[in-house]
Amino acid sequence: MNNTTLDAPKISRQTQENRLSGNMGVGELVMNVLAFSSPLATVAGTLPVLLMFSGQTAPAIYLLVTLMLLIFSVGFVKMSRSVQGAGGFYSFVTAGLGKPAGLGGAFLALFGYIFIGFFAPPFFGVTLQGFVATTLGGPDIPWYWYALAITAVTTILAYNRIDLSAKLLTAIMLLEVAIIIVFDVASFSANGFEAVQSAGITLPSITDATVGLALLFAVGNFFGFEATVIYRDEVKKPDTTIPRATYLAVVGIGLFYAVAAWAFIAFFGADKVQAEAENNTVNLFSDAVTGLVGKILSDVGVVLLITSVLACMLSIQNIAARYSFALASDHALPSFLGRVHPKHKSPYVSALAVGITWAVATILFTVLGVAPEVLYPIASGSGSFAVLLLMFITSFAVLVYFVRRRGSAPESVWKTIIAPIISVLFLGAVTYLAIANYPELIGGSEVLTIIFMTFTFALFFGGIVYAFFLRSKRPDIYARLGSKRID
Template identity: 40%
Template sequence: MSALNPAHSAQRPVAQERLHGTLGVAGIVFMVVAASSPLTVVGGAMPVALAIGNGAGLPAAYLLVAVILLLFSVGYSLMSRHVTNAGAFYSYITRGISKPAGLGAAFVALVSYTAIQAAVYGLFGATLSGLLASWGVADIPWWLCALVAMAIVGVLGYRNIDLSVRVLGVLMLCEVAIITIMCVGVLAQGGAEGISLTSFAPATFFSGSPGIAVMFAIASFMGFEATAIYGEEARDSKRTVPVATYVAVILIGVFYAFAAWALVLAYGPTKVVGAAQANTAGLAFAAAETYVGAWAQEVMNILLVTSLFAVLLAFHNAVARYLFSLGRESVISERFGRSHARHGSPHLGSLTQTASALVLLVVFAVAGLDPVSAVFSWMSGLATLGLIALMALTSAGVIVFFRRTRLDTRPWNTVIAPVLGLAGLLFLLVLVVWNFTTLIGGSLLLALIFEAILVLAFVLGVWLAARWRTSRPATYAQLGSFSG
C-alpha cells in the first residue's frame, strides 16, 4: 500500500493525532449497512445461495449468522469502550494477543479491504455499463465507468467523514426502501404458494447444502465490523460504537432474513430452487416486476449502481483509516498519521487508497479479466476469508485482554459470549475454507493462491514486528498504543 517508515523515523515517534467528526449512532450504522450493500446481496448473493445452497432454508442461515455475530459483538463492543483506534482489528489484536499478531492482522485487513473495493469496482463498472447499454447509450467499457466512480469516491474520501455519511445515508435508505416495497408486494399478494414459515423449520434449513448457504450469508455481513473504525470520529465513542454495532448486526440480520423469506415466497418454497437456477442474475428483479410492477425493476437496476457506489465509498474510508492508524504509530511513513488541517480526515491514506485501486483496475483491464466472474468473484472471496479470520482472531484477543487487565470481570461480556462467538466464527471460517473454490467461482489452484496471499500478509506483519523489537524498539513500542 505504501512504503514502510524509514529507519531514521524509528526513534522519533510521530505526534499522535486523532481524526475528527460528529458521527452519531445513525451515521455509523449508515456507513456499515451501506458497506454490506443490501441491494447487491438481495439481487446477487441471495439468488446464488438459493440455487446452490439450502434453497428455501436460506432465511434461517441469515438468522444463524446474525446470532454468531451478535455474540462476537459483545466482546467487540466492550473492547471499543477501552480502546478507541481507527485500526480496530489491528489495535484490538495487538492489545489482546501480541504486537506481532496485531501487525500481521493489520496487513491482512489492508489486503482484505483493498480486495473488496477492487471487487466492487469490477461489479460497479459492469453494472453501470450494462445499464447504460440498456438505455441505448453507446457501449462504454466497464473500466471507464469504474474510473469515474473512483474519482468521485476519491474526492468524498478526502473530505470530512460527515459528507460521506450524508451521501451514504441517502443511497442506503433508497435501496432499503425498494427492497421493502418488493417484499411487501410479495406478502400482500400471498406469494406463489401462499404465506408459509417453512423456511425457518430445522428440516428446511438442513436440506440441500446448508454450509454453502451459511457461507454466502456471512459474506453478506462484511463491513459491519467497521463500527469501531469510526470510533475516533464519533461524538461519544464509548456509547456510540457499541450501540451502533448491535443495531447494525440486528438490522442487517433481520432485514436479510426477511428479504430472503420474501424471495422464497415469491416463487414458492417448492419451486424457488429451480427458479434461481434458471434465472440467477434476474431472480430478484423479476420478482419485483411481478409483484410490484415494471417500474420497480427499473428502479432496482438504477439503485443497484448507487448501492455499489456506496460500498466503494464505505470501504475506501475503512482502508484510509487503517493507513492513518499505521502511520500514527510509525509502521508506515508518519505522514499518514496526520489528519487534514481543515477536514480532519485521513487525506493521505485516502489518496493512497485511490492510487492503489487505480493500479489494480489497470491490471485487471489490461489482463482482460471479466469484471464479474473474475474480478468481483475472486476479490470478494479473498476479502470474505480474510475478514472472518480477523474476526476470529479479534475474539481471541478480547478474551485474553480482559483476562489479563481485569478492566471488566463480567463473565458473560468477557468470557462466555466471546468464547461462543469465537466458536461460531471458527465454524464459519471452516465452512468458507472448505467451500472456498465455490465462493470464488474458480479453480482449486486459484483458491490455494488466494489463501496463501492472506497467510503471507499475516506472516510478513509478524516477522516485521519481531524484527523491530530489537532493531526499531521505538516503533515496536508504539504498535497498537494509541487509544483516543
C-alpha cells in the first residue's frame, strides 16, 4: 500500500476543514447581489446622475445593458459549470488565459472591490452625521466616528457565517425595494395615464456625446452579480442555484432600475427631467418623494438609505474577503488569510483584514484632512474601473477557453462562441468609454486620473510578473494558482 493511499483520508479531512460552508438558496443569493448595487443609494444617488447625462433615454439604456449582460451571463453560466471553482473571475481567467493572467485578474478583483467598498464609510459617515444633527436635532458627531462604527459592524457580520449576512441583507433589500416601489406607483399615478404614456421608452442616439457616460454609469449598477459564483461553496445545489440566481439578478436589477428611471420621467416630464437632474442632482429623489407622498416617507427613505449603504458595504466586504481567501488558499497571499472559522465556516481572517484596511484608511485620510466628499467618488470610481476591466478580460477568457475546447468537446455555438464574442465587443466598448471618461468617473483631476489608472493597470501586469516569479522560484505555489476547488 503506497503513502498516497494512506494519506488520502487525512488530505480529504484537511480539505473539508478548510472549505467555506453555507446554506443559501436562490433568493438569498440574489439579495446578496442586489445589496451590492445598493438599490436606494442607486435610485437616490446614481440614477439622477444618469438622468443628467441621458434624460428620457435612461430606461432604454438600462434595458440595453440588461440585454448585453444577459448575453454575457450565457457564457458566464456555462463557464461556471465547466470550471467549478469558488474563485469567481480569478478561476475563469486562469482557465481561459493561463495562470499569470488569472493572478493579475485576481489582484484587480481584490483591490477593485476593496476600493469600491471604501466609498461606504465616508458616505455613510456624512449621511448619518447630517441626519442625526439636522433631522433629529442630535449632537454633531464627526463623520469619521460613524465611518469607523459601520466598518466594525460589517466586519463582525462578515466574520460570522454567510447565512447571517444573507438574512440581514434580504430583510434590508425588501424594505428598500418596497419604498422604491411606493415611489414608482405614486409617480405613475400622480399625473395620470397620459403622463405615463408620454414617458415611454425612448432610444438613445449614438451621436449624443453624453450617452457613453450614461452607459458607463448604468453598467456600474450591475456590478456584483459575479458573487453568484464566488459563493459556490456556500449555496445549496450550486449547479442549479448559480445559473438561476445569475439570470434573476441581471434581469431583476435591469428592470428594477429601468422602471425607477421611467418613474422619474413620468413625474418630472420627459422634456424636463434632464434639466431637473442637472439642477438638483443630490436631492432629486428626496424632493420627488416628498412631493408625492410627504415628508415622513422621505425621512424613512433617508433611514433606509443609511441601512442600504451598510448592506452594500457588507456585500462588498464578503466578496473581497472571498477573493483574499482564494488567493491565500493558493498561497499567492499569506496563508493565514486562508483560514476558515471552525464554527462559522467563514473566511474570518480575510474579512477582518478587509475591515482593518478600511478602518486604517479612514483614520489616515482623517489625519491628512481629506474631506469625505472627495473620498467616496474616487474610491467608487477607481474600484469600478478595476472591476469593469476585469469583466472585459473575463469575457475574453471565456471565449478563448471554449474556442480551445471545440476540437475535443464541441458544445453549443451560441453559448460558447457567439454570446462570448458579443460580450467581448460590448464590454470592450464600455471599457474604452471608462478610459476616455475616467476624470468624470472618479470626479477628479487629470493628475488623479493618471495616478489611479496607472495603478489599476499596474495591478494586472504586476500580478502577471508575480506569477512568472512564482513559476521560476516557487513552482509548487504556481501550480496551485486558480486551481479547481474540490467539490
